[in-house]
Amino acid sequence: MISGLSAPTAGTVAIFGVDPLRQAQAARRLLGVVPQETALYEELTAERNLRFHAELFGIPARERPARIAAMLELAQLTERARSRVGTFSGGMKRRLAIARALLHRPALVYLDEPTLGVDVQARRVIWDYILAMKAEGRTVLLTTNYLEEGEQLCDRMAILDHGHLVALDTPKALKARFGSTVLDLELTAPPPPGLVAALKALPGVQDVLAEGDRLLVTLGAATPVPRILVEVDRLGAALRHLNLREPSLDEVFLSLTGRGLRD
């Protein structure tokens, strides 16, 4: 929808005020896209892929060599410029796709699951590119299933569930919705009957989730940790380990979308 390839069933889309359906060519000049499947010509060289992109986007011929060289340098692919893309690893292809998306200097860069299927080192390199794009003042929009990635890279996160927007906020604010603190209790045995209800009844406790021998207690601003420990002891449970921490975005996501599988 953002790139104008699908029409919205409701509402409108605008890229810096430009309608991607009615002003498709103007919108596409503003947009740099890194599709999930990279959409590179694997039979051609890395340089040829970039040259084709430059030709399609009307980059003047005299500027092309310098821009292509700069993008290959950015993607750390200068030495493989004349190699066929089909010989590249997944991480190299992803880096080349990002370089291609940046070649025409778009104002908005859209990355569709940019680190899907790449190794840890490549993921770190891609994250660095994205942070560099942010630092240059570009707007970066990325979709991801890795919430840690969103937390690291994004100023604002939107959570979509079954096509509906269920949350849109900063990572910090989203976590605050879940609670300011999570008390992660590991017991020596499954919690005795009544313990979960007793903990939920305590002031400042927002939610209690039992997972086997573990209890995840979400706390509000006031943190009555000693009272919780007393209650655990009173109801006959023995504590093996405890951890007081910030809620994770995974917990926020699950609390907003539920635990059912999404196919």
Next chain:
Amino acid sequence: MRAAWAVAKNDLLLLRAQPVAAIITVAVPINFLILFVLFAISGGVVPVTLQAGAQGPATRAFVQALEGSSTFDVHPVSTAQQASAAIRSQNSVAAITVPADLNQALRPGGHATVDVTINNLNGDFADDIRRGLPLAVSLFYRQAAPGTLPLRWREVDSYPTTVGFLAFLAVSIQTVALLIGGLLQGGLGVAREWESGTVKELLLAPVPGWSVVLGKLMSAFLGALAGAVLVFLALLLLGVRPQAWAELIGVFVLVLIVFVSLGVGVGSALRSRNTVFPLAFGLGLPLFFISGPFAPIPWGTAAAADVARVFPVVYANAAFQHAAFGFWTLDTSVSASWLILAAWTAVALAASVWFYHRATAAR
């Protein structure tokens, strides 16, 4: 135009990197050409053995008549055993035995019997013998005893030159090259973009859809043209010498635009190379075979001729034959046929843009 040229250049580089379509574009028509040459060689005259009981003037006249019937490739043998052996080894379609008293057949009231043993393994070849021998007998009487044959025939050629069977067949090979080359190059060039996901690169570029189609048409045209020119060179080697070069180039270009455009349309609609391949061969080749490669279409069945008249292949075949030999084999006039080819070109171009637009429209 800038984007169209960029797309065309990219596609030609892809064609060079993955030349399967280019190879097939040349290989299929060349294979057809080889097949037609074999067909012409094996179907032109049939090998027979001739065992003569005597070597008199009547026997010589009979042998001349056999050779003059344009049916037999005569191999003399001395014995019946040799003739039988030739049939058993499939080197002969018939054993013809000329009696020693053949001259009796030229005398009033006399008669003689020529024995013929037919190798009826293949009915078509056996029928060649059954048709050719009575003709040879007629020729024999016409030459050896003209007064004994009251019914004569007089030949008048409709055309100033006679075109050999192989040359007649071979010219239509050019149509196959353009048909297969155009459909494959056009269809595969577009379908590949969807299969590899690279269509997104085209869709996300700030260029109009028609310029992408134009680029695809240009690259497919050049790719198929290269193959078709190679096939044309093969035809020149076979001795085909076009009489009207301008007409030949004109029909070459128009027909190639038609099939390249149809290929781009098909590729956009199907988006799969595995479907483009069988469609190009499955529909293209039967259409070719009913469109007059072997003989003018009115000589075949009326239904096949009616189907053939709807499509451009029959007009392409006729125009190539006209350009090469100067004769016109259709009951549609030359100018009307050119108009039909031009109309097909316009329709095919419009179809290629429409199918691509439909395949890429926002939904």
